[in-house]
Amino acid sequence: xxxxxxxxxxxxxxxxxxxxxxxxxxxxxxxxxxxxxxxxxxxxxxxxxxxxxxxxxxxxxxxxxxxxxxxxxxxxxxxxxxxxxxxxxxxxxxxxxxxxxxxxxxxxxxxxxxxxxxxxxxxxxxxxxxxxxxxxxxxxxxxxxxxxxxxxxxxxxxxxxxxxxxxxxxxxxxxxxxxxxxxxxxxxxxxxxxxxxxxxxxxxxxxxxxxxxxxxxxxxxxxxxxxx
Amino acid sequence: xxxxxxxxxxxxxxxxxxxxxxxxxxxxxxxxxxxxxxxxxxxxxxxxxxxxxxxxxxxxxxxxxxxxxxxxxxxxxxxxxxxxxxxxxxxxxxxxxxxxxxxxxxxxxxxxxxxxxxxxxxxxxxxxxxxxxxxxxxxxxxxxxxxxxxxxxxxxxxxxxxxxxxxxxxxxxxxxxxxxxxxxxxxxxxxxxxxxxxxxxxxxxxxxxxxxxxxxxxxxxxxxxxxxxxxxxxxxxxxxxxxxxxxxxxxxxxxxxxxxxx
Numbered sequence: 001x002x003x004x005x006x007x008x009x010x011x012x013x014x015x016x017x018x019x020x021x022x023x024x025x026x027x028x029x030x031x032x033x034x035x036x037x038x039x040x041x042x043x044x045x046x047x048x049x050x051x052x053x054x055x056x057x058x059x060x061x062x063x064x065x066x067x068x069x070x071x072x073x074x075x076x077x078x079x080x081x082x083x084x085x086x087x088x089x090x091x092x093x094x095x096x097x098x099x100x101x102x103x104x105x106x107x108x109x110x111x112x113x114x115x116x117x118x119x120x121x122x123x124x125x126x127x128x129x130x131x132x133x134x135x136x137x138x139x140x141x142x143x144x145x146x147x148x149x150x151x152x153x154x155x156x157x158x159x160x161x162x163x164x165x166x167x168x169x170x171x172x173x174x175x176x177x178x179x180x181x182x183x184x185x186x187x188x189x190x191x192x193x194x195x196x197x198x199x200x201x202x203x204x205x206x207x208x209x210x211x212x213x214x215x216x217x218x219x220x221x222x223x224x225x226x227x228x
Numbered sequence: 229x230x231x232x233x234x235x236x237x238x239x240x241x242x243x244x245x246x247x248x249x250x251x252x253x254x255x256x257x258x259x260x261x262x263x264x265x266x267x268x269x270x271x272x273x274x275x276x277x278x279x280x281x282x283x284x285x286x287x288x289x290x291x292x293x294x295x296x297x298x299x300x301x302x303x304x305x306x307x308x309x310x311x312x313x314x315x316x317x318x319x320x321x322x323x324x325x326x327x328x329x330x331x332x333x334x335x336x337x338x339x340x341x342x343x344x345x346x347x348x349x350x351x352x353x354x355x356x357x358x359x360x361x362x363x364x365x366x367x368x369x370x371x372x373x374x375x376x377x378x379x380x381x382x383x384x385x386x387x388x389x390x391x392x393x394x395x396x397x398x399x400x401x402x403x404x405x406x407x408x409x410x411x412x413x414x415x416x417x418x419x420x421x422x423x424x425x426x427x428x429x430x431x432x433x434x435x436x437x438x439x440x441x442x443x444x445x446x447x448x449x450x451x452x453x454x455x456x457x458x459x460x461x462x463x464x465x466x467x468x469x470x471x472x473x474x475x476x477x478x479x480x481x482x483x484x485x486x487x488x489x490x
Contacts, residue, residue, distance in 0.1 A: 054317070123334075123336070125332060125334050125336035126336060126338060126339070128299055128330075128332065128336060129330075129332065129336035129337070129338065129395075130338070130350075131299070131322075131325065132297060132299065132325055132328075132329075132330035132332075132399075133325065133326070133349075133350035133398070133399070133402060134322045134323070134325040134326035134350060134354055134402065135322070135349070135350055135353060135354065136322055139353055143338075143341075143349060143353065144338045144340065144341070144349075147340040148339055148340045151340070
């Protein structure tokens with residue numbers, strides 16, 4: 001009956017299950033904010049990174065986007081998070097905001113590269129056709145290229161968001177009370193880490209699984225419009 | 229009236245007539261690195277003319293066509309459309325391209341849009357027509373090429389011949405002054421070539437100015453005002469289709485014709 005006892009102490013006693021639910025809520029909240037910010041930043045960074053002047057050289061904005069992508073991808077996420085918490089936003093007490101910003105900026109760099117892959121997979125003739133009708137590069141990009149690029153890189157984007165969701169668990173290192181932190185709190189009370197950690201793992205898994213099933217359905221719908 | 233023709237003849241005729249050539253090309257050169265594709269081309273195209281370009285593959289005929297609307301940027305030389313120098317950096321190339329239609333070998337219909345939206349995207353986004361005007365005109369044009377029932381379909385569900393006819397319609401929607409065709413039938417299955425050439429022939433008969441790169445010699449013979457032979461980046465011969473095919477003078481052209489007319 002030791003297992004049942006451990007389970008009771010980990011989830012039921014003193015209403016501890018509420019800790020996990022609250023933690024999971026914060027995990028999801030940070031993930032959604034970060035994913036939206038990452039998508040926005042990533043799209044902008046990607047378009048700037050691919051921008052070239054008349055002579056084929058990078059513009060200044062393009063260089064800035066390139067440096068952003070390069071630095072973010074070349075440094076650990078935990079360091080970026082700690083810099084955000086301890087240096088850049090040291091005056092802020094809002095850990096959800098800080099974590100969302102840090103993860104959003106981090107995710108943006110990866111999203112930028114994913115979208116670049118999506119854009120490059122669109123046939124060059126699509127841009128030529130748009131330009132030959134008198135549409136500008138940006139108009140063709142927005143109306144023709146990007147919709148196809150997003151469709152092409154949809155599975156990779158989903159993958160990035162799943163990674164992001166799981167990666168938010170390191171935010172417990174700066175004291176964000178997310179799902180991981182909740183499990184940690186409970187173990188430190190019961191001195192029995194197995195149940196809280198297993199419980200958190202199961203909850204992460206359920207969220208990820210739901211996400212991939214839902215997005216899989218959306219992807220199928222997108223493909224249907226191809227009539228292929 | 230407008231349901232009977234691909235272009236509106238009165239509207240087309242009303243476009244500024246200056247007496248000068250519609251398109252003037254002066255000493256046009258294009259290099260790709262060390263590869264000198266165009267080595268100085270001079271030519272004038274007048275309104276209503278149908279110019280057919282032929283030549284061996286890699287001779288520069290597609291590059292020449294693409295230089296006319298700056299899909300390739302000329303290395304040197306001048307391209308004029310009416311009073312506008314097309315390859316002047318100060319020229320707004322988007323305004324020039326509205327006046328020139330381009331039809332590609334691989335159709336290049338927008339895969340993410342329905343046929344109707346393919347046709348109406350440019351005029352609506354550029355503020356030239358309202359959504360309703362554009363749709364009405366698009367449906368009339370689709371009717372002319374017998375594809376009105378495909379308005380809500382996506383490009384991938386159509387055959388190559390259907391896609392190419394729609395690509396032509398998409399360009400015509402912009403009321404261009406000249407239509408450029410870059411090997412429009414080369415990517416088609418043989419049984420679909422005829423339906424595309426038929427639309428092009430109708431367009432020619434209605435008075436559209438056309439520049440066509442093609443390997444369809446029968447089309448050239450039937451429709452062209454002038455046939456041009458390009459080889460090694462220069463115009464080697466230019467003549468009426470009758471003379472061009474009956475009495476070719478250039479030895480390279482004689483050799484070329486003996487191969488393609490078998």
